[in-house]
Amino acid sequence: MRSGIRALVVGAIFLLAACGGSSGSSGGGQADSGSSYKGKELKLGAILSLTGAGAVYGPSSKNGADLAVEQINKSGGVNGATITLDTQDDASDKAQAAQAAQKLIQQGQVVGLLGPTLSNSAVAVHPLAENLRTPIVAVSTTGIHIVPDCNYPKTDPCKYVFRDSLGEEAAIPANIKALADKTHPKTGALLVAKDDKFSADGGEIVKKAAPANGIQLLGSIEFSKADADLSLPVTKAVQLKPDVIFITSLGGIPAKIMIEARKQGFTGQFLGGNGFNTAVVSKQAGDAGRGAQSASAWFTANDFKSNKEFVTAYKTKFGQAPDQFAAQGYTGVLIMADAAKRAKLSFSNVSQDRDNLRNALESVKIDSPLGPFQFTKNHDVKQTIWIIQMDGTGGFKLVQKIAG
Amino acid sequence: MAQQLLNAIFIGSIYALFAVGYTLVFGILDVLNLAHSAVFMLGAVITYSLVVIHAQPFFVAAAGGILASAVLGLVVEYAALRPLRRRQAPQISALISTIGLALIFVSIVEQSKPGSPFAWLWRDGANSVRFPADRVPNATYHVAGLTLESSKVAILVISILLMLSLGYVMRYTQVGRALRAVAENPRAARLLGIQVDRIFALTLALSSALGGLAGILFGVALSDVSPYIGRDQVELKGLAVIVLGGMGSIPGAVLGGYALGLIEAIAFIRFGSNVEAGVAFLALFLMLVVRPQGLFGARLRERL
Numbered sequence: 001m002r003s004g005i006r007a008l009v010v011g012a013i014f015l016l017a018a019c020g021g022s023s024g025s026s027g028g029g030q031a032d033s034g035s036s037y038k039g040k041e042l043k044l045g046a047i048l049s050l051t052g053a054g055a056v057y058g059p060s061s062k063n064g065a066d067l068a069v070e071q072i073n074k075s076g077g078v079n080g081a082t083i084t085l086d087t088q089d090d091a092s093d094k095a096q097a098a099q100a101a102q103k104l105i106q107q108g109q110v111v112g113l114l115g116p117t118l119s120n121s122a123v124a125v126h127p128l129a130e131n132l133r134t135p136i137v138a139v140s141t142t143g144i145h146i147v148p149d150c151n152y153p154k155t156d157p158c159k160y161v162f163r164d165s166l167g168e169e170a171a172i173p174a175n176i177k178a179l180a181d182k183t184h185p186k187t188g189a190l191l192v193a194k195d196d197k198f199s200a201d202g203g204e205i206v207k208k209a210a211p212a213n214g215i216q217l218l219g220s221i222e223f224s225k226a227d228a229d230l231s232l233p234v235t236k237a238v239q240l241k242p243d244v245i246f247i248t249s250l251g252g253i254p255a256k257i258m259i260e261a262r263k264q265g266f267t268g269q270f271l272g273g274n275g276f277n278t279a280v281v282s283k284q285a286g287d288a289g290r291g292a293q294s295a296s297a298w299f300t301a302n303d304f305k306s307n308k309e310f311v312t313a314y315k316t317k318f319g320q321a322p323d324q325f326a327a328q329g330y331t332g333v334l335i336m337a338d339a340a341k342r343a344k345l346s347f348s349n350v351s352q353d354r355d356n357l358r359n360a361l362e363s364v365k366i367d368s369p370l371g372p373f374q375f376t377k378n379h380d381v382k383q384t385i386w387i388i389q390m391d392g393t394g395g396f397k398l399v400q401k402i403a404g
Numbered sequence: 405m406a407q408q409l410l411n412a413i414f415i416g417s418i419y420a421l422f423a424v425g426y427t428l429v430f431g432i433l434d435v436l437n438l439a440h441s442a443v444f445m446l447g448a449v450i451t452y453s454l455v456v457i458h459a460q461p462f463f464v465a466a467a468g469g470i471l472a473s474a475v476l477g478l479v480v481e482y483a484a485l486r487p488l489r490r491r492q493a494p495q496i497s498a499l500i501s502t503i504g505l506a507l508i509f510v511s512i513v514e515q516s517k518p519g520s521p522f523a524w525l526w527r528d529g530a531n532s533v534r535f536p537a538d539r540v541p542n543a544t545y546h547v548a549g550l551t552l553e554s555s556k557v558a559i560l561v562i563s564i565l566l567m568l569s570l571g572y573v574m575r576y577t578q579v580g581r582a583l584r585a586v587a588e589n590p591r592a593a594r595l596l597g598i599q600v601d602r603i604f605a606l607t608l609a610l611s612s613a614l615g616g617l618a619g620i621l622f623g624v625a626l627s628d629v630s631p632y633i634g635r636d637q638v639e640l641k642g643l644a645v646i647v648l649g650g651m652g653s654i655p656g657a658v659l660g661g662y663a664l665g666l667i668e669a670i671a672f673i674r675f676g677s678n679v680e681a682g683v684a685f686l687a688l689f690l691m692l693v694v695r696p697q698g699l700f701g702a703r704l705r706e707r708l
Contacts, residue, residue: 051514194677222677222678224680229415229626235411236673263551263553
């Protein structure tokens with residue numbers, strides 16, 4: 001009995017000494033958790049649209065994320081733990097996206113998720129992740145009610161949902177204001193794909209922001225994202241003779257609209273949302289897209305260190321230039337890695353690890369290709385907005401920079 | 405309004421050209437060939453591939469695309485229809501086997517892994533490509549405030565010429581008479597010395613060539629070539645068109661195509677895109693209830 005007590009006391013002293021020692025020396029805490037990370041596997045999942053309408057964005061996000069994983073693992077991983085990223089294609093379909101998320105969370109036992117590509121799918125995936133208490137970082141969704149109210153119309157903030165992509169609610173008004181300040185257009189027409197959340201949200205934002213900047217909306221013309229023949233809605237818009245045509249749509253549609261409108265003799269300005277911000281759209285639009293203006297979360301020619309290195313590494317690995325979606329996908333992994341580093345993961349209790357990762361995500365502070373990166377208290381991104389225009393040959397040029 | 409009317413006529417021509425092939429097979433073989441939409445898609449995809457990957461001039465490529473479509477029609481006949489006919493399987497089996505073939509065709513094109521035959525479709529990251537503007541002649545004219553694209557005008561002219569000549573062939577030539585005889589009564593035709601199987605194969609080839617051509621024109625005029633243009637854009641609408649015009653009737657399919665183009669345009673202008681999307685099926689439904697033989701199907705027995 002007595003020896004038992006003695007053993008306990010000795011044990012307690014050793015324990016105290018161990019704790020004191022590690023917290024006393026600077027950086028010791030990290031080294032300690034580092035040793036428990038060593039050789040472990042940090043399982044992340046991504047739900048991206050690699051096929052279907054979102055396939056103009058998803059593959060870029062995937063490339064960006066893959067590049068970040070490769071770089072981190074090469075330079076010693078996350079405190080010694082190796083990141084594995086299981087990317088699932090949701091075929092741009094809401095139901096498939098939810099299925100993929102469920103599979104990754106329940107069978108894949110991932111600690112954190114990236115995605116999905118489209119806001120339309122996020123409506124299904126984010127509440128699911130919230131429910132299953134798994135942190136998820138949206139890397140390309142820009143619609144409204146993504147963060148913090150992922151369960152919209154319920155307004156209570158979602159605790160596990162974050163996003164590193166600039167929302168249309170900030171981007172579109174900034175873009176319209178930038179143009180209005182410069183060329184003072186009087187009239188506009190809106191072409192909006194009504195059956196897609198991202199596009200419909202964008203339309204609502206334009207309807208508010210255009211009049212606020214002195215642009216009278218002559219008409220709001222809805223079409224379906226499934227229409228191959230867009231000549232009917234485009235004709236309707238061109239015949240209103242607006243100074244500006246607003247396009248809120250995604251995939252190849254903005255390019256098709258611009259080509260058709262130019263054919264019909266429209267000479268005014270195109271303004272768009274995040275759907276414009278990929279080289280594929282700029283390339284497909286070609287000459288018809290020259291000058292089409294949007295607000296972007298990222299600009300390729302920014303020469304601060306984290307962006308320059310990203311652009312160079314991306315070009316080396318994939319043989320093509322990155323776009324905004326690649327930068328956001330890349331940043332998504334950096335964010336996860338930074339949070340995981342500080343999250344004191346056990347690698348045995350997944351639900352505890354998910355909670356720890358979620359808590360650590362709130363205090364992420366890194367340099368990224370998007371610029372210095374932090375989450376707001378609503379889990380949204382706070383960053384500089386870059387106003388860009390298509391250059392007619394598949395690229396973009398910077399027209400203005402608006403500090404975040 | 406005039407411009408919208410033109411838009412309606414152009415898309416109507418594509419519906420018509422597609423539906424003529426559809427209805428031809430139905431009229432002669434009594435089978436709905438649901439692989440027709442996949443052939444439509446392949447016509448466009450193969451032509452695109454010849455232009456962009458194999459650097460052929462557009463007209464050579466288009467001829468290649470049409471020829472390939474005709475061959476695919478033969479594949480439909482020999483793989484999906486003839487074996488079932490030999491076994492005297494019920495009509496529904498043929499319908500289902502053509503659906504199966506359509507799925508196979510689409511998934512061949514869909515494969516994006518390097519090395520698969522159409523992987524280049526996905527090279528841009530987009531699963532829809534468009535013919536390069538400098539390789540495909542498509543001048544745009546502005547006449548009296550109207551925008552005319554040469555590709556769309558060509559669609560109109562080609563469609564009308566083809567449909568007129570098809571009408572001529574059916575009515576006044578030996579082959580046409582044989583086709584109509586088979587449509588009327590295959591057994592009697594066989595007794596009269598007509599090689600019915602050969603007529604069936606010819607029908608599939610002809611119908612698929614028209615379908616492939618419709619696909620090529622669609623791809624050029626609407627800047628959209630993808631594995632899904634058949635399935636998403638024309639399959640069900642084509643069905644609506646031939647019901648509208650009268651199953652198996654060629655003039656019915658032509659006028660049904662233009663009618664659908666117009667109905668859609670009017671629905672869009674008056675009521676917006678929500679109504680436009682449903683109007684084809686509303687027309688189909690009303691037609692089946694009110695006049696099941698279609699606008700031009702006089703009596704069901706007398707086809708083509």
